[in-house]
Amino acid sequence: MSPIPSSTTTEPMRSFMDRLRDRWHDADTLVCVGLDPEPAKFPARFAGQPNAIFEFCRDIVDATAPYACAFKPQIAHFAAAEAEEALRMLILHIRLRHPHVPVILDSKRGDIGSTAQHYAREAFERYAADAVTVNPYMGRDSAQPFLDHADKGVVILCRTSNPGAGDLQDLLVDGKPLYQHVAAKVAREWNEHGNCALVVGATWPEQLREVRAIVGDQVPFLVPGVGAQGGDVRAVVSNARNRDGDGLVISSSRAILYASSGDDYAEAAANAARALRDEINLYR
Numbered sequence: 001m002s003p004i005p006s007s008t009t010t011e012p013m014r015s016f017m018d019r020l021r022d023r024w025h026d027a028d029t030l031v032c033v034g035l036d037p038e039p040a041k042f043p044a045r046f047a048g049q050p051n052a053i054f055e056f057c058r059d060i061v062d063a064t065a066p067y068a069c070a071f072k073p074q075i076a077h078f079a080a081a082e083a084e085e086a087l088r089m090l091i092l093h094i095r096l097r098h099p100h101v102p103v104i105l106d107s108k109r110g111d112i113g114s115t116a117q118h119y120a121r122e123a124f125e126r127y128a129a130d131a132v133t134v135n136p137y138m139g140r141d142s143a144q145p146f147l148d149h150a151d152k153g154v155v156i157l158c159r160t161s162n163p164g165a166g167d168l169q170d171l172l173v174d175g176k177p178l179y180q181h182v183a184a185k186v187a188r189e190w191n192e193h194g195n196c197a198l199v200v201g202a203t204w205p206e207q208l209r210e211v212r213a214i215v216g217d218q219v220p221f222l223v224p225g226v227g228a229q230g231g232d233v234r235a236v237v238s239n240a241r242n243r244d245g246d247g248l249v250i251s252s253s254r255a256i257l258y259a260s261s262g263d264d265y266a267e268a269a270a271n272a273a274r275a276l277r278d279e280i281n282l283y284r
């Protein structure tokens with residue numbers, strides 16, 4: 001196999017935020033296709049195939065790209081299977097074949113600054129992602145190495161989609177839940193380069209509304225939790241869209257990836273992504 005370059009030599013990329021806004025408008029979609037490969041759920045034809053993770057994800061990417069405003073590979077699904085090279089090749093494939101669709105690497109990184117620098121290099125150099133998810137709970141210095149990449153997106157956990165999200169994120173600080181402090185701090189202090197977004201789960205429509213009210217129209221939300229986690233699309237869009245009817249990157253992984261376990265897996269994924277796009281657009 002010929003070596004694969006770590007980056008392409010085409011003209012310089014526009015910033016993540018500009019590319020995301022272009023994609024919302026040009027493709028009329030707020031759908032983010034999550035790439036969470038689980039080989040046990042792949043169609044039988046992939047059994048025993050050495051490049052199964054790359055080939056399955058590539059087929060999903062090619063089938064769903066027309067309906068995607070972003071792709072979101074989740075790093076643990078690749079790393080646990082020792083498939084980091086598959087992840088790098090997949091992002092390169094997206095860059096070459098679907099250059100208008102930005103990639104958000106979901107790695108939820110965060111550490112002291114000297115280590116976070118390496119996490120930033122991992123996301124933006126090793127994998128050439130356009131944006132990365134970041135855990136803010138070690139404070140601004142831990143996010144700074146990501147924030148300094150003005151052309152890259154920094155997608156900061158605010159009110160996550162999981163059932164236990166409130167255990168810590170809802171603790172009251174000066175009379176307000178902690179996640180509201182995260183939202184305010186990111187919008188007013190950390191977003192100097194206009195490159196921040198927030199993760200707010202689709203499973204929490206009231207919190208989506210509150211966070212939109214705190215941050216205004218300019219900060220996009222990555223919204224996981226529709227599909228397999230049961231979030232209500234109508235409530236998400238009604239409560240969290242901005243004045244332009246966008247500002248949302250609504251992510252679904254399993255409901256798209258595993259829409260069929262048969263040989264029609266790619267077509268079924270495309271149908272699921274298109275149906276989600278259409279449902280979202282009903283309420284914009």
Ligand SMILES: O=c1ccn([C@@H]2O[C@H](COP(=O)(O)O)[C@@H](O)[C@H]2O)c(=O)[nH]1
Binds near residue numbers: 159225251
């Ligand atoms: O609050 C969060 C943050 C990230 N995720 C990630 O999104 C996908 C959701 O997968 P589905 O199959 O659509 O439920 C997954 O990669 C999570 O790690 C999240 O769910 N909630």
